[in-house]
Amino acid sequence: MRITRVVAAAATIAVAASAVAVAQTTTTEFKVGGSVTVTGGTKAKPKPGGLSFRFDVSDPSGNQTPPVQTYAIMYEGGRLNTGLLPACKADKLNAMTTPNPSACPSGSKIGAGKLTALIGSAGQPTSTASPCQASLALYASGKGHAMLFVSSKLGECPVALSQAIDMQYVTKGEYAGLKFTVPELLRHQVGLDITVTHAEVSLSKIVKTVKGKKVGYIESTGCKDGQRDMTVTFTDETGAAFPAQANLGKC
Template sequence: MRITRVLAATALAVLGMAVIATAQTTTYDVGGTVSVHGGSKKKPKPGGLTFSFTVSDPSGNQTPPVQTYSIMYEGGRLNTDLIPGCSAAKINALATPDTDVCPAGSKIGSGSLTALIGSAGQPVSTASSCKGSLALFNGGKGHATLFVSSELATCPVALRQAIDMKYVTKGDFAGLEFTVPEMLRHQVMLDITVTHADARLSTIVKKNKKGEKVGYIESTGCKDANRDMTVTFTDEQGASFPATKTLGKC
């Protein structure tokens, strides 16, 4: 992440506060859709998906940053060797990280986020709002890449950072797990808390080496009639908070 400006007034205000530790209850709401139904492991169906979450504290305080996310969908899989890859390391190696280095055909989706920059546990009214953009790329075998960016017109800081996402499977669930870098969670003694994010992964169909049509995202069916999604939010102390949502017919 490259930071060009931070609101000095916000930093000074936070530094001048007597921070009191208070009990905090965080609410995690998740949602999503899958554009295709049915399919099996032998005859999968290609499709796309959406994902969203909202994190809040009913008492009106800023919540602590989330360190690790695990986003898992039932009855699906990713074929990460189907299209060109663009690793997070390749993007971040530039003096100013930019997805222009990614090969054609490697982008898989896009989205947006809203964050607070302030002090966790303090009233939301004392924090600054930040709006940013998300771009997702295939990261190569077993990986995807999340690129986070923001502009000074809509955020106190200018962000440009790629995050490596690992493709994982757990029983009937498959999805992506990633850890947010320290520099995207804290700056100049301020906390960066993502309060809402949404993303859409496109339907991508290509021919494999055998000439068969294969989807980057595929539905392989579910044991029951419904498809579930589980998102696990893990904080900086290692405490995990799973949130489950039934997305409807599988």
């Protein structure tokens, strides 16, 4: 049995501090934060680094929140060189009887993390839901893509989870990041809702030499105002979007 969803990437400056932003609907509160391990750089002379990202989703009244359908994690003043590493495709893993990232090419892994979810009924007290802990792994997936792999074990979750999700690399103005939509079967199983309440991911600093030049998978290109911002947009199953933005300090 497979199920999942989560996030992946974006940031602030680890050398300095960690930022948190909050967005809130009438029933759901979204908190986001993260860090970036590098400052400075320009588009002509970028600087490689790593980044981390986290979020929390909750209902202040103590009820289980509705599933999020689409996540878009965007950060200012940086870029991903998605074609730099060997690719591991989500559809290739999901075609396996039991998806296993050990089938991914050596050197394709870009990060790791974890998530906490509730399996129950949205709108009902969280005390009536079953908790689930899952591990996250991120892989390069070819130009314009990354891949998120979610897995859990019995004892940490009511079911053993194993699922790959394709993530699209997107840019908008000075922002760049990853966007992905969670399939229906990963938001609902056997009549129950799957709600991710916490996720955290770290993407490693990876540098390769291309034609005699050092190139980072993640690169800082600087910000016009010297400050790095991050925006995470959570879109629910009705199509309503809820952005949460954080200033991450010096860029």
